[in-house]
Amino acid sequence: MASRGTRFFDSGWFCMTEITGHCLCGAVAFRIRGPVRDVHHCHCGMCRRATGAAFATLVWVQRDAVAWTRGRPASYRSSAIATRGFCAVCGTSLYLDYDGSAQFALLLGAFDAPAELRPSHHYGIEGRLPWVDIQAALPGKETDVHPQP
Ligand SMILES: [Zn+2]
Numbered sequence: 001m002a003s004r005g006t007r008f009f010d011s012g013w014f015c016m017t018e019i020t021g022h023c024l025c026g027a028v029a030f031r032i033r034g035p036v037r038d039v040h041h042c043h044c045g046m047c048r049r050a051t052g053a054a055f056a057t058l059v060w061v062q063r064d065a066v067a068w069t070r071g072r073p074a075s076y077r078s079s080a081i082a083t084r085g086f087c088a089v090c091g092t093s094l095y096l097d098y099d100g101s102a103q104f105a106l107l108l109g110a111f112d113a114p115a116e117l118r119p120s121h122h123y124g125i126e127g128r129l130p131w132v133d134i135q136a137a138l139p140g141k142e143t144d145v146h147p148q149p
């Protein structure tokens with residue numbers, strides 16, 4: 001779609017070769033080499049608490065495309081099927097990682113150029129707060145038992 005700009009494929013895979021980001025204090029930094037699989041808003045209660053925000057915006061990439069270029073995130077087992085990563089110094093939420101998945105989600109707020117990463121849908125819409133009307137025209141899915149990039 002032309003409105004998405006020339007940096008985006010119509011397929012939804014993003015045409016960027018290197019993407020960087022870091023936590024608020026800078027102790028942890030990352031680099032992604034490879035396509036972004038998907039970007040979506042997650043409205044589930046776990047993402048809300050983990051980020052301290054009304055919802056989380058997740059950036060899905062292949063796990064092996066992610067390199068930690070400074071420091072390492074601390075991790076917390078947030079459920080029987082996933083861990084979440086954060087900076088142990090400043091607390092910035094950095095990732096959601098489902099056990100055994102080839103996909104890996106980083107939190108959009110930690111990216112150096114988040115405006116380039118455009119969400120395609122909402123997830124966990126049964127948990128969406130009633131006053132959250134951002135990008136309301138995008139499609140939505142309810143939470144599933146399986147990871148949904
Ligand atoms: Zn930090």
Ligand SMILES: [Zn+2]
Pocket residue numbers: 042043044045046047048056124
């Ligand atoms: Zn979630």
